[in-house]
Amino acid sequence: MKKGQRAKSKEQSLQSVILNESEESSRKQRDPSTSLRFAQDDTPLTSNFQRPATKSLTIVHLYPKEMNIYGDTGNRLVLQRRAEWRGIEVQVKLVGVGDTIPDETDIIIGGGGQDAGQGKIQDDLQAKAAQLTKMAEDDVVMLMICGMYQLFGRRFVTHEGQEIKGIGILPLETVGGDVRMIGNTTYDTPFGEVVGYENHSGISTLDDGSLALGRVTKGDGNNGRDKTEGCRVRNVFGTYSHGPVLVKNPVFADELLHLALSRRYDDVELPALDDHTELAAHKTALTRPR
């Protein structure tokens, strides 16, 4: 472990992501257990998690083609891997314009896109509105970012005054603003402090008495005025945070997995993962200027 020791002598560096490696383990392996070896020591973690897969999850990525320009696709990967590392079987379905959302869906994610992208999905989203509303009432877990967050509200009135109808699952309305709200952001939530990166000109206002996802401690959040960020109704979460939001906020990611699994299975327990790299990235984000 000579190399590892040398690396560890660098006091200033990020100790949490210093790892051991050998030529053998450097070979690419794709089973989930290999990723678990991403631990600070070389203790094999596989034995804990190689139980036969008894649980499964279906993750739907809504409009991956049209709504994808800010890296939010990473949320899908994070949910998938964090479930797989716990021996849960994951099905990922990409649902685009004209496609059907499978009935067995447990989690739906959606990302930010361009104005043009919002235009392209508008009609299709309306066609899916009834099903999505039903699923939301049925406690399906949904995470909608930025552009999709806005469309999950009642309506979005663009800067030019054009109205884009939302599907009204989240109690909010958005109007296009003059200034783009851009930068690193942090906010307090029931799952701890969340770090993200916002990039939007839409100003969203929640209805009185509705539940924000968090309280802004840095950045503009929903509108730059009332310190709210995001929104939550049942298991539907909306936020302006990119980053992607789940990659540096593992507690939030696990909360979504827990909610989704609890809908389907009794006594759901998510074994702890080694979150050194996630938390190191989280910590870095906290130190970055707006």
Add this chain to the structure above:
Amino acid sequence: MLTNPTGSNFVRGIISAVVDKAGWNGKLAYDIAVFEQDEAHAVHFAKVVRPRGVLVLNIMRDQMDRFGEIDTTLKLLETLARSATEYVVLSANDERVSTILVGDDVKTVWYAHSADLQAEFLTDDQLYHAETVTYALGGEPDVLLTGYDEASVSVSIHGTPHRYRYQLQGGHNALNLTAALTVLYQVVPAPDTTKLAEAILTVEPAFGRGEVIDVPGGGKLTLQLVKNPGGFTQALRMLDLKSYTTIGIAINDDYPDGRDVSWLWDVSFESLQRPVLCGGVRAADMANRLKYDGVKTVAAYEDLGEYVTALNERAATDGGEAILFCTYTAMLKIRSVYLGIYSGLGDEA
């Protein structure tokens, strides 16, 4: 020919280059100036100095924290293209670039790669939807890239095949050369082909675009700038052409790098065969990204000075060649550390 070799592609960088090369009387003893420019700054520059020609290579999601949307970048580049007085050279393969329209008094000239190279040159939309990769040709290309390998590039110029030896690496450099040849034939319609072949062979990798640096211990390090998912994806293909024993990735998040590091999640790192040494302010973000693609991180260093030391040690241990993918400000810092070493300013043991 006047160029700006500093890599600073804002208006201020170009002014610096012009002032640096001007004579005592303020005159420039050059026939032609070629400037690579930042898309937003170029629009302002071209208002003051109208260019004869404008070359637009591609439009990728890049620096979304500055531009907000990819279509905003397209609008900027279209405005720039319309400032040309004689010709615009456009990629016929890029679904956004090929929509650029200029006035009737300005000639539109196309360059492209051939259909069988399509998988190597994914456009921005295609990067996210591998299932819909189709070959697009928005116009008849004057110069067509038909192939490349580690030592040569094959093109068809006005239908005549040519193969040039060159020192650059990677498909992006091959395609850039194709674009440059297209411009050349606008400036010099009938160049001496022997001299042209010689000239191409003398082209060295630009600042951090496959630039090779000697490292302590006798090894070689290739520096490759990465700044957006498309470019990073393309750059990772360099690992298919040549075997590198040490792989580093250094990510900063200053303004020229892009403040938002979300874009790292739009790049697939699954093809990486070796553990990676991560560096830069966002080293932890990079290590985290790699983790989710099942790629191991050797270590992560926020401090780029320490990072370079670790990289040198690692390269010496591994033997063979090293490659470092880095964002713009990380590259500036890393280059200065290496150049400092060789000018005797470094404090490396």
